[in-house]
Amino acid sequence: MEMNTSLIFDIPFLSADMDRAVELAFAMAEEKPVTVATPNAEILEEARKNPSLREAVEKADLILPDGISVVLAGKILGCPVKKKLAGVEFGEEVIRRAAETGKSVYFLGAKPGVAEKAAEKMKEKYPGLPVAGTADGYFKDDEKAALRVKESGAWIAFICLGSPKQELFMKRFREKTGCRLHAALGGSLDVWAGNARRAPRFMIRLGLEWLYRLFREPKRFGRMIKIPRVLVRALRIRLFGKGKKDRG
Numbered sequence: 001m002e003m004n005t006s007l008i009f010d011i012p013f014l015s016a017d018m019d020r021a022v023e024l025a026f027a028m029a030e031e032k033p034v035t036v037a038t039p040n041a042e043i044l045e046e047a048r049k050n051p052s053l054r055e056a057v058e059k060a061d062l063i064l065p066d067g068i069s070v071v072l073a074g075k076i077l078g079c080p081v082k083k084k085l086a087g088v089e090f091g092e093e094v095i096r097r098a099a100e101t102g103k104s105v106y107f108l109g110a111k112p113g114v115a116e117k118a119a120e121k122m123k124e125k126y127p128g129l130p131v132a133g134t135a136d137g138y139f140k141d142d143e144k145a146a147l148r149v150k151e152s153g154a155w156i157a158f159i160c161l162g163s164p165k166q167e168l169f170m171k172r173f174r175e176k177t178g179c180r181l182h183a184a185l186g187g188s189l190d191v192w193a194g195n196a197r198r199a200p201r202f203m204i205r206l207g208l209e210w211l212y213r214l215f216r217e218p219k220r221f222g223r224m225i226k227i228p229r230v231l232v233r234a235l236r237i238r239l240f241g242k243g244k245k246d247r248g
């Protein structure tokens with residue numbers, strides 16, 4: 001399948017618009033079980049310390065640049081991606097298409113009750129959406145959670161367990177869930193359920209969604225410090241070349 005990618009920190013991010021991303025995901029999923037990762041600055045920084053997370057991200061079939069810092073890092077490094085592709089928007093476009101084509105979806109993750117609510121809201125918004133099942137993300141037994149997805153017969157699974165749990169789960173069970181398309185989508189179920197709100201459109205357009213999240217959840221500050229770190233790393237590579245420290 002023809003696909004444009006931009007190598008950012010040696011990770012091949014998809015360079016495309018959202019329609020193309022969704023089209024690619026569905027087309028590839030006809031051939032084999034597909035995984036979609038949505039790394040942002042936090043995940044990229046974490047991947048430097050955690051080789052299994054790094055491998056899980058690298059091995060994903062589609063890697064979406066889910067964050068302004070990834071987009072800026074691409075520009076700094078001279079290999080820009082076409083645009084930011086937010087996981088939560090990708091997920092909703094997949095749902096729209098699933099409703100049109102009758103492909104069933106499993107919603108896995110978030111606190112008890114949230115996945116059901118997200119599924120209900122999405123069914124209201126996209127009538128005809130086949131929901132194969134839902135489960136919260138605080139299970140003890142990963143194997144059993146994956147087995148329940150398989151038993152549901154879902155074609156698509158949204159794995160929303162936070163990072164690195166979601167990427168590792170997806171990598172481990174991609175062949176075992178019976179699903180054709182898996183996407184790791186962080187806090188998307190909270191957004192679809194109406195429990196968390198995305199930034200207003202103008203802030204998203206200005207590349208300030210991170211600032212909105214910081215206002216809403218100041219305790220994220222520690223995690224968000226990784227945004228400038230990614231940019232500093234990109235600058236260092238651009239100015240001084242890639243040292244050993246800069247892989248990953």
Ligand code: UDP
Binds near residue numbers: 160
């Ligand atoms: N979560 C989960 N199981 C866990 C830990 C987290 O299902 O063991 C969920 C959590 O409830 C939230 C999501 O994973 O719905 C991660 O949200 P966060 O805001 O951290 O993700 P982001 O959107 O920033 O990637």
